[in-house]
Amino acid sequence: MTAPDRPSQEPAPSPAHESGGSIKRLYWRAFDDDLTGMAAMVAYNLLLSIFPLALLSLFIASQVLQSEQLQTSVFEDLRRLFPSAAESTLLNVLDSIRTATTGLGIVALVASIWIGSSFWGALDTAFCRIYHLECRPWLKQKRFGVAMLAVSLAFIAATVAVPALQSIIVAGAEDLPFGLSEVRVLVFAATLVAGIALLFVILSVIYWTVPHGRLPWRAIWPGALGATLAIAVVDYAFPAYLSRISTLAGLGTSLIFIVIVLLWFYALAIIILAGAEINALRLASANEPAAAATAAETREDGQPAPGSTDVAAPRGRAAGAES
Numbered sequence: 001m002t003a004p005d006r007p008s009q010e011p012a013p014s015p016a017h018e019s020g021g022s023i024k025r026l027y028w029r030a031f032d033d034d035l036t037g038m039a040a041m042v043a044y045n046l047l048l049s050i051f052p053l054a055l056l057s058l059f060i061a062s063q064v065l066q067s068e069q070l071q072t073s074v075f076e077d078l079r080r081l082f083p084s085a086a087e088s089t090l091l092n093v094l095d096s097i098r099t100a101t102t103g104l105g106i107v108a109l110v111a112s113i114w115i116g117s118s119f120w121g122a123l124d125t126a127f128c129r130i131y132h133l134e135c136r137p138w139l140k141q142k143r144f145g146v147a148m149l150a151v152s153l154a155f156i157a158a159t160v161a162v163p164a165l166q167s168i169i170v171a172g173a174e175d176l177p178f179g180l181s182e183v184r185v186l187v188f189a190a191t192l193v194a195g196i197a198l199l200f201v202i203l204s205v206i207y208w209t210v211p212h213g214r215l216p217w218r219a220i221w222p223g224a225l226g227a228t229l230a231i232a233v234v235d236y237a238f239p240a241y242l243s244r245i246s247t248l249a250g251l252g253t254s255l256i257f258i259v260i261v262l263l264w265f266y267a268l269a270i271i272i273l274a275g276a277e278i279n280a281l282r283l284a285s286a287n288e289p290a291a292a293a294t295a296a297e298t299r300e301d302g303q304p305a306p307g308s309t310d311v312a313a314p315r316g317r318a319a320g321a322e323s
Contacts, residue, residue, distance in 0.1 A: 022281070030277050035270065038126040043269035045119040047262070049112070049152065116152050117145025123210055123272070130276045131283075133213050144209075151205055158199040159235055159268065195235075200228040206272070207279055219283040223275030230271045234264065 121141040128135040136144060203224040208215065 039269040043265040045122040047265050049116045049119045116149045120145035120148045127210050131211050131280050203227050219279045223279035227271050227275035
């Protein structure tokens with residue numbers, strides 16, 4: 001009596017087992033790529049890109065403050081924001097801003113372009129390591145960074161301006177225009193959906209354009225969706241902080257705010273790179289069947305099949321990626 005034949009295929013793993021295995025692979029992939037170290041580099045360049053924009057904003061404010069009526073309005077706003085500051089101190093600040101020269105505006109504009117392009121260069125360097133693709137040369141990185149400056153402004157608007165606007169709504173602004181104060185919940189929901197949709201589009205553009213190679217849509221949207229949800233969670237912690245800022249005044253509010261901002265930039269960088277890791281892992285999983293078929297042909301013939309890729313290539317390399 002012969003023993004029964006063993007089944008040719010093993011039972012399919014459960015969805016929970018597959019999910020746990022994917023998370024484990026993602027963790028070790030991020031560990032091997034030094035995700036936290038690269039996130040520090042990206043966060044540093046992202047933080048630096050804010051300062052030239054602040055200088056440019058000061059220059060624009062100096063042109064606005066040429067009007068005495070607007071200067072008086074700004075002075076009253078500053079007195080409400082900084083009640084403990086002396087009147088002479090606030091007037092000196094306004095005079096310094098108002099007398100800003102055109103040279104300051106030019107320097108701020110050039111610095112914004114240069115440092116903003118450096119952020120995209122840092123992101124390109126990080127994505128090279130994650131996707132295991134060749135990096136752009138330095139000059140191409142700068143050209144690419146300048147072309148992506150509009151995306152930088154849109155990203156900052158989606159992650160800063162929209163949550164700040166919602167914090168005003170949450171705090172209970174009563175004099176919104178066009179009667180919107182009567183439908184505050186509707187306004188909050190509309191801005192929430194618009195902000196998340198804008199953020200998803202921007203992240204999709206980042207994951208599509210930054211890697212130095214052509215990637216399919218299936219290797220773009222998973223990371224963009226995951227990063228969008230994670231950034232939304234991080235962003236909407238700020239309205240809660242701003243609504244409780246008075247309770248933290250005794251603990252050194254300014255210092256706490258600076259620490260939160262630094263952690264916020266670092267969290268954004270980790271989330272963006274983690275989304276890239278998800279996309280790279282998904283791309284590598286999609287390329288595994290082709291690599292297995294190539295390996296089988298190599299074992300049978302003793303020579304690699306014509307036009308096949310090297311199975312020893314670094315993991316995650318996009319098949320047919322264009323350099």
